[in-house]
Amino acid sequence: MDAPLAVRARGITKCFGEVVALDGIDLEVGQGRIHGLAGPNGAGKTTLLGLLLGLAVADSGRLDILGTPVGRALSAPEGVAGFVDGPGLYPSLTARQNLVALAALHGRDTRTGIDAALEQVGLTDVADDRARGFSLGMRQRLGLAAALLTRPRLLVLDEPSNGLDPAGKKHVHGVLSRLAETGTAVVLSSHRMDDLEALCSDVTILATGRVVFSGPLGKLAAENGELAYRIRTSDPLTARRLAADAPGVVVDGTGTRPGDEALVVRALVPALDELVARLVRASVAVRELAPVVSPLEAAFLTLTEQQEADR
Numbered sequence: 001m002d003a004p005l006a007v008r009a010r011g012i013t014k015c016f017g018e019v020v021a022l023d024g025i026d027l028e029v030g031q032g033r034i035h036g037l038a039g040p041n042g043a044g045k046t047t048l049l050g051l052l053l054g055l056a057v058a059d060s061g062r063l064d065i066l067g068t069p070v071g072r073a074l075s076a077p078e079g080v081a082g083f084v085d086g087p088g089l090y091p092s093l094t095a096r097q098n099l100v101a102l103a104a105l106h107g108r109d110t111r112t113g114i115d116a117a118l119e120q121v122g123l124t125d126v127a128d129d130r131a132r133g134f135s136l137g138m139r140q141r142l143g144l145a146a147a148l149l150t151r152p153r154l155l156v157l158d159e160p161s162n163g164l165d166p167a168g169k170k171h172v173h174g175v176l177s178r179l180a181e182t183g184t185a186v187v188l189s190s191h192r193m194d195d196l197e198a199l200c201s202d203v204t205i206l207a208t209g210r211v212v213f214s215g216p217l218g219k220l221a222a223e224n225g226e227l228a229y230r231i232r233t234s235d236p237l238t239a240r241r242l243a244a245d246a247p248g249v250v251v252d253g254t255g256t257r258p259g260d261e262a263l264v265v266r267a268l269v270p271a272l273d274e275l276v277a278r279l280v281r282a283s284v285a286v287r288e289l290a291p292v293v294s295p296l297e298a299a300f301l302t303l304t305e306q307q308e309a310d311r
């Protein structure tokens with residue numbers, strides 16, 4: 001039998017008084033997947049993550065977590081860990097004491113796993129420092145360590161990269177990727193499209209409580225239509241001439257940085273493929289080819305512009 005989905009949501013709605021925070025959400029997250037939630041402020045990301053963590057219940061719809069229907073009681077479904085709005089920590093306790101206390105809350109043997117969890121998130125050196133003095137990034141890492149202690153099969157994180165420096169981010173991305181490799185599903189929200197693209201296999205974009213896209217990142221690129229691409233070649237003049245003649249390609253200009261001779265073109269993927277073939281046939285080496293704005297960012301911007309226009 002197939003393993004159950006980590007998350008299966010159908011027609012989930014959630015209102016706060018007059019405000020419709022979630023308006024018929026469908027979501028599927030497979031085990032071992034890292035699934036990103038993106039969307040403008042107020043789109044419903046935190047509300048949805050809260051439902052997965054059992055911090056609130058949906059008004060209607062069906063939510064199955066790790067194959068089990070979620071009931072009406074406010075409690076974290078078995079096998080789920082994480083946090084929204086920052087991890088709940090005891091400021092006067094050290095990092096280690098926080099984990100001991102949190103493990104005790106979960107009825108776990110407090111002696112095992114704590115050092116490993118601290119090590120995993122890179123907090124071993126400050127294990128005996130009080131959480132009060134921790135930066136936002138360190139608190140995020142400690143919250144992640146607390147979640148890891150419970151050995152979750154679904155990890156739910158709201159903006160886990162907030163406050164992390166580039167090294168911290170890389171470290172946390174590594175932890176999440178390794179967890180996913182062992183079968184744990186991760187659902188996280190972020191306003192950073194580059195983070196989502198670096199980390200996630202799938203993404204759901206929400207806008208005003210509705211799903212506007214859900215699926216693999218590659219599918220988003222395919223659905224995105226024409227994007228602007230930056231092409232750096234061994235022969236900028238010839239590349240520009242070939243691009244101007246290529247069907248379905250619009251030359252947008254050149255790079256914006258001083259001395260940058262990269263060509264910027266707007267095209268659908270097949271037209272871009274044909275341009276690359278023409279460049280290669282003309283012995284022009286393609287040294288760099290990347291979207292000026294990533295597919296996720298482009299989809300996100302289109303969506304927010306649409307939302308502004310609808311207001």
Ligand SMILES: Nc1ncnc2c1ncn2[C@@H]1O[C@H](COP(=O)(O)OP(=O)(O)OP(=O)(O)O)[C@@H](O)[C@H]1O
Nearest residue numbers: 016019020021039040041042043044045046047048
């Ligand atoms: N406890 C609450 N009481 C009243 N309204 C709420 C509550 N929680 C969320 N909302 C409203 O529900 C909508 C969705 O909010 P939510 O926090 O889920 O969005 P979000 O996508 O996480 O936003 P952000 O990116 O700003 O964190 C918003 O209009 C918000 O004002």
